[in-house]
Amino acid sequence: EAGVTQSPTHLIKTRGQQATLRCSPISGHTSVYWYQQALGLGLQFLLWYDEGEERNRGNFPPRFSGRQFPNYSSELNVNALELEDSALYLCASSRIGLDRAGGNTIYFGEGSWLTVV
């Protein structure tokens, strides 16, 4: 079974540009989560999509946005890039079933490295 796949692996952008990161969840998973792992800051929750809708977002400005497609894949868009957006962006997926609250195992992709210069 294929795991969570993310693309691109690495992306270099200049300040002010837009970046788009993509994620394909594990087959059968309807929930996709995005996290930012910046140096020294640990993992910060960005966005949660389930069944095509944004269910929750973390404490990030509106220039961080995304969407989930009918096939449950997802895009993360970062507009007006700033230097501090340089980070590893991790996508994760889970199957939301009867045991919603934390019991479902969450599977992470290998991440997309975004460097803003």
Place this chain on the structure above:
Amino acid sequence: AQSVTQLDSQVPVFEEAPVELRCNYSSSVSVYLFWYVQYPNQGLQLLLKYLSGSTLVKGINGFEAEFNKSQTSFHLRKPSVHISDTAEYFCAVSDPNSGGYQKVTFGTGTKLQVIP
């Protein structure tokens, strides 16, 4: 609000020695607790999780963790480490009533360096 503290940013240990990676959390409600491992240039992989029941949780690769409610800790242990255990380890906590992983709070990670 919940938070997770991993006091040790780096832990060097000799091969075949035991190791303990510390994790303390703060939460006023019941919690779910997790340990994830991130190998170099890879995503995160779930090591183990505590949801309820026995406070001693066994995970993959010989790791185990003990939930201690009175000390609000969830330390990760392995009796004998291998070179391949060199990685970064993240402790995480979530609120069972939050409805999913959107409220998972991660620690800042502990880099385990196994020395041959």
